[in-house]
Amino acid sequence: MIDKRVDSIEAALIDVRDGASVMISGFGGAGTPANLMRGLDACGAKDLTVIVNSLRFLEGQAPGLFAEKRVKKAVCTAARGRGKTPSDYELQWQAGELDIDMCPQGTFAERIRAGGAGIPAFFTPTAAGVELGEGKELREFDGRPCVLETALRADFAIMRGAEADRFGNVRFRGSQANFGMAMAPAADIAIVEVQAFSETPLAPEDIDLPGVYVQRIVLAPDTGEIRG
Amino acid sequence: MIDKRVDSIEAALIDVRDGASVMISGFGGAGTPANLMRGLDACGAKDLTVIVNSLRFLEGQAPGLFAEKRVKKAVCTAARGRGKTPSDYELQWQAGELDIDMCPQGTFAERIRAGGAGIPAFFTPTAAGVELGEGKELREFDGRPCVLETALRADFAIMRGAEADRFGNVRFRGSQANFGMAMAPAADIAIVEVQAFSETPLAPEDIDLPGVYVQRIVLAPDTGEIRG
Amino acid sequence: MVEPLSRNQIAWRAAQDLEEGMVVNLGIGMPVLASSYAPAGREVIYQSENGIVGVGPEAEAGHADPDLVDAGSRNVTLASGGTVIDSAGAFAMIRGGHIDVTLLGGFEVAANGDLANWDAQVPNKGQLVGGAMDLAFGAKAVRVMMQHNTKSGGPRLLKKCSLPLTAPGCVTRIYTDLAVVDVTAQGFVVQEILGGLSKDELQAKTEAALKYSNDLKTLEAPSGL
Amino acid sequence: MVEPLSRNQIAWRAAQDLEEGMVVNLGIGMPVLASSYAPAGREVIYQSENGIVGVGPEAEAGHADPDLVDAGSRNVTLASGGTVIDSAGAFAMIRGGHIDVTLLGGFEVAANGDLANWDAQVPNKGQLVGGAMDLAFGAKAVRVMMQHNTKSGGPRLLKKCSLPLTAPGCVTRIYTDLAVVDVTAQGFVVQEILGGLSKDELQAKTEAALKYSNDLKTLEAPSGL
Numbered sequence: 001m002i003d004k005r006v007d008s009i010e011a012a013l014i015d016v017r018d019g020a021s022v023m024i025s026g027f028g029g030a031g032t033p034a035n036l037m038r039g040l041d042a043c044g045a046k047d048l049t050v051i052v053n054s055l056r057f058l059e060g061q062a063p064g065l066f067a068e069k070r071v072k073k074a075v076c077t078a079a080r081g082r083g084k085t086p087s088d089y090e091l092q093w094q095a096g097e098l099d100i101d102m103c104p105q106g107t108f109a110e111r112i113r114a115g116g117a118g119i120p121a122f123f124t125p126t127a128a129g130v131e132l133g134e135g136k137e138l139r140e141f142d143g144r145p146c147v148l149e150t151a152l153r154a155d156f157a158i159m160r161g162a163e164a165d166r167f168g169n170v171r172f173r174g175s176q177a178n179f180g181m182a183m184a185p186a187a188d189i190a191i192v193e194v195q196a197f198s199e200t201p202l203a204p205e206d207i208d209l210p211g212v213y214v215q216r217i218v219l220a221p222d223t224g225e226i227r228g
Numbered sequence: 229m230i231d232k233r234v235d236s237i238e239a240a241l242i243d244v245r246d247g248a249s250v251m252i253s254g255f256g257g258a259g260t261p262a263n264l265m266r267g268l269d270a271c272g273a274k275d276l277t278v279i280v281n282s283l284r285f286l287e288g289q290a291p292g293l294f295a296e297k298r299v300k301k302a303v304c305t306a307a308r309g310r311g312k313t314p315s316d317y318e319l320q321w322q323a324g325e326l327d328i329d330m331c332p333q334g335t336f337a338e339r340i341r342a343g344g345a346g347i348p349a350f351f352t353p354t355a356a357g358v359e360l361g362e363g364k365e366l367r368e369f370d371g372r373p374c375v376l377e378t379a380l381r382a383d384f385a386i387m388r389g390a391e392a393d394r395f396g397n398v399r400f401r402g403s404q405a406n407f408g409m410a411m412a413p414a415a416d417i418a419i420v421e422v423q424a425f426s427e428t429p430l431a432p433e434d435i436d437l438p439g440v441y442v443q444r445i446v447l448a449p450d451t452g453e454i455r456g
Numbered sequence: 457m458v459e460p461l462s463r464n465q466i467a468w469r470a471a472q473d474l475e476e477g478m479v480v481n482l483g484i485g486m487p488v489l490a491s492s493y494a495p496a497g498r499e500v501i502y503q504s505e506n507g508i509v510g511v512g513p514e515a516e517a518g519h520a521d522p523d524l525v526d527a528g529s530r531n532v533t534l535a536s537g538g539t540v541i542d543s544a545g546a547f548a549m550i551r552g553g554h555i556d557v558t559l560l561g562g563f564e565v566a567a568n569g570d571l572a573n574w575d576a577q578v579p580n581k582g583q584l585v586g587g588a589m590d591l592a593f594g595a596k597a598v599r600v601m602m603q604h605n606t607k608s609g610g611p612r613l614l615k616k617c618s619l620p621l622t623a624p625g626c627v628t629r630i631y632t633d634l635a636v637v638d639v640t641a642q643g644f645v646v647q648e649i650l651g652g653l654s655k656d657e658l659q660a661k662t663e664a665a666l667k668y669s670n671d672l673k674t675l676e677a678p679s680g681l
Numbered sequence: 682m683v684e685p686l687s688r689n690q691i692a693w694r695a696a697q698d699l700e701e702g703m704v705v706n707l708g709i710g711m712p713v714l715a716s717s718y719a720p721a722g723r724e725v726i727y728q729s730e731n732g733i734v735g736v737g738p739e740a741e742a743g744h745a746d747p748d749l750v751d752a753g754s755r756n757v758t759l760a761s762g763g764t765v766i767d768s769a770g771a772f773a774m775i776r777g778g779h780i781d782v783t784l785l786g787g788f789e790v791a792a793n794g795d796l797a798n799w800d801a802q803v804p805n806k807g808q809l810v811g812g813a814m815d816l817a818f819g820a821k822a823v824r825v826m827m828q829h830n831t832k833s834g835g836p837r838l839l840k841k842c843s844l845p846l847t848a849p850g851c852v853t854r855i856y857t858d859l860a861v862v863d864v865t866a867q868g869f870v871v872q873e874i875l876g877g878l879s880k881d882e883l884q885a886k887t888e889a890a891l892k893y894s895n896d897l898k899t900l901e902a903p904s905g906l
Binding site: 259283305314333352354404409 | 505506507508521522523524525526527528529530540541542543544545546547548550551580581582583584585586587588589590593594620621622623624
Binding site: 087179 | 753810
């Protein structure tokens with residue numbers, strides 16, 4: 001019988017090794033896998049590539065990733081610390097120790113969506129003709145300049161949902177879906193922490209993320225304080 | 229007050245003029261806008277470009293489109309008539325009177341999705357290296373050959389749903405969504421015939437197609453016999 | 457010679473190779489029959505390219521829902537834990553490599569795994585590609601179910617396909633009424649052969665050279681299917 | 682001279698131009714204030730790039746749902762008829778041209794409509810582009826709300842932007858504490874000017890040349906906002 005549950009956050013992240021790439025969902029605390037992020041911090045893996053909207057939210061839950069210089073590359077849309085004093089990741093970026101691929105958020109989301117959908121690259125107008133788009137291949141479509149963007153994939157994706165069943169079907173609530181819907185298909189192993197586990201299969205209309213895209217479900221009723 | 233209802237099939241199609249492009253959803257009868265297809269037949273517009281999965285289903289509801297040679301171009305995945313005797317569209321295709329862009333169904337769906345998502349073109353492995361992909365731009369990604377495919381847009385999209393509200397929010401049931409979810413955003417004017425109209429706004433979790441993508445709703449409780 | 461396998465027996469044989477938890481897309485025609493024959497208790501998730509993730513059995517007579525059909529336009533039900541997405545999403549699932557196995561019909565398969573199953577080039581008839589090409593390019597494993605020979609007795613397992621290709625080098629296994637044949641770097645390798653059929657007889661019905669597995673078995677399926 | 686408009690007054694003024702049925706994305710900061718000031722009875726659909734289609738008022742104290750936030754991480758409610766999609770879908774909506782108007786904050790706007798609003802090049806601080814660039818490239822109309830001048834009194838309406846651009850030639854209208862300025866093929870055209878402020882005074886606070894509408898009006902907003 002299919003059953004994608006694992007017993008603990010540690011078990012869910014058991015094979016996250018040095019050099020792994022990890023996508024991390026969440027926006028403004030909604031869909032933010034705070035427990036898995038803390039677990040990622042605790043697991044000790046280094047030389048990581050993280051694909052996450054905001055480094056501030058990642059540091060909020062997993063400060064060790066940056067304090068211990070365990071991230072070598074970040075693909076993100078926001079890499080600014082909260083205060084006037086530079087954060088660890090700002091210092092590492094300036095020192096050339098952390099490679100940052102700064103993406104417009106829509107391009108970020110679409111590159112991930114492409115990674116899960118078998119589209120290796122696409123053209124988009126966003127960033128064509130401005131500094132952030134420099135160095136990218138340019139082509140006009142219907143007279144509009146566009147840049148070529150490539151798909152993003154990762155070894156792991158982590159996200160939070162409201163409820164799941166043994167098939168790995170996930171229901172999100174509120175605005176939890178955000179990047180997770182695109183990240184799960186774009187990762188070899190998608191791990192979802194959920195507030196509740198349903199012993200019976202979710203109803204078809206309640207399923208937001210089909211279990212086909214989910215490899216592991218871990219029950220984590222509380223998020224704890226989410227720092228962003 | 230926003231209210232996207234129109235009174236009749238005729239009113240819904242009032243501005244479909246000669247030369248218009250029309251996307252038509254439906255798969256195996258589900259989501260097939262049989263009433264709007266009949267209305268398209270009755271409206272008399274010619275020199276049409278149709279973007280539809282199967283010409284057989286289009287002819288089933290709107291035989292006049294082909295009998296009167298009112299379609300100049302079809303983008304589709306299926307252009308084969310049912311019987312051994314060639315259909316009108318097969319004859320017109322052979323005579324060079326009907327231009328057919330035969331697409332793999334996933335490429336067809338993705339080109340439409342791209343049209344609604346502001347992506348002018350994308351690379352896909354499907355059809356690379358086989359006859360159907362000849363003439364398309366080729367490029368390798370990670371050693372895999374891919375072809376460049378361009379977005380599809382249209383003046384109109386027609387589809388069928390289960391229920392809608394005044395905002396144009398649509399709920400699909402069963403497998404009604406099929407191509408309609410991608411077609412509505414890809415058309416200037418998306419028209420949805422629905423089995424029922426809800427006087428109160430649909431609940432957030434019941435909305436499959438947000439009203440932002442829908443311009444007109446027309447109540448049509450029965451489909452009549454769907455011929456495919 | 458034992459009777460060649462019926463369509464249902466070919467489907468039964470193909471279904472035995474579907475494993476617990478696999479995501480499987482069944483092509484129109486013979487392949488879709490396989491959903492009835494997966495071993496009892498083995499949970500297989502059937503995807504259909506019109507959006508169903510978790511196709512259940514066909515609807516019983518009188519209970520058909522015209523709004524719920526599969527890619528073969530059959531009136532189906534949803535399996536437990538199943539749901540429905542849209543076509544663009546279903547093909548994103550296919551193209552993105554999320555289908556473990558697709559079982560497809562075929563006109564011709566070449567010894568290098570080339571598949572031709574979409575354009576039989578029937579005179580005066582239009583083309584129909586549907587989802588076959590996306591499945592052949594996108595699924596992790598492409599397995600073909602077909603009669604070993606054409607109606608006129610010609611071979612379908614060829615050195616080189618004569619019809620337009622669906623996808624190059626995609627097929628990994630072929631189920632016919634006479635044999636189970638793997639496509640390997642060394643060409644066709646027969647894994648199972650119909651009881652009473654000699655290697656020479658099978659080769660005579662096959663254009664490309666056949667090799668045989670060291671573990672060659674007899675092709676068997678329950679009778680009465 | 683009349684007092685320059687407050688942030689809320691600028692938001693009020695921008696909100697008066699939102700029309701019935703428009704789909705509007707409000708940027709973080711001053712723009713999001715505009716949602717409170719659309720004329721009563723006018724139905725505007727607020728989209729937020731984290732997936733909300735139909736943002737309602739902020740949640741009342743004690744009723745915040747931490748799972749429902751907007752792109753500014755505010756605890757919001759859903760409007761009647763609203764729903765939630767995912768981020769990729771929300772940006773498909775933005776990039777695909779389905780947003781009628783976006784109201785964005787700005788650092789600088791040039792007379793050709795170039796917008797710089799994402800990278801202030803603060804020393805020692807990392808970059809943050811977020812959704813600004815997608816909105817500036819994708820929305821049908823880009824309108825900017827900002828103080829007419831920098832804190833040190835420098836101009837923001839420039840001949841040419843000095844900061845990295847968000848998008849070229851995208852801005853159609855600017856709301857400041859001193860004026861409403863359209864961006865046209867002829868450059869900046871003032872539509873409304875603060876009462877008591879002379880054209881020379883406004884020009885002195887503006888780097889690029891200002892033209893004036895034949896129908897120049899006084900910039901007004903309700904007091905007490």
